[in-house]
Amino acid sequence: MLINEISSAKINLGLEVLYKRPDTYHQILSVLLKINLNDYISLKESEENQILQDGIEENDNILKKVLSFMQERYINTPIKIEVRKN
Structure with a gap:
């Protein structure tokens, strides 16, 4: 098994916390700008x-x-995770 993913960077241009939802999380309004990184x-x-x-x-x-967490619940195989940050 091999999984490769790209995690794109974003800049948060604006964030407004609107209200607390019944599930105890907060509803937000956010403006994000994806950048080439x-x-x-x-x-x-x-x-x-x-x-x-x-x-x-x-x-x-x-x-x-x-x-x-994943190994406690979903997988038994040892995993190697590599992250290359830019």
Whole structure:
């Protein structure tokens, strides 16, 4: 299994919090501008879980939390996640 994704950067030009919804989230109005800057994310089966990304502390890495969550609920295979930031 190999998955490659592109995560496009956006600039938030405006954000207005409108009201709190019944599901406890807030309804927002946002104006986003997509810019020509992308991060690249790759996931593939591996012998052990690995997260390769420069500049992010191990303890603060949300990818570690996402991988743990996914393996608790959906997948049993070790995954290697590579992130190339631009």
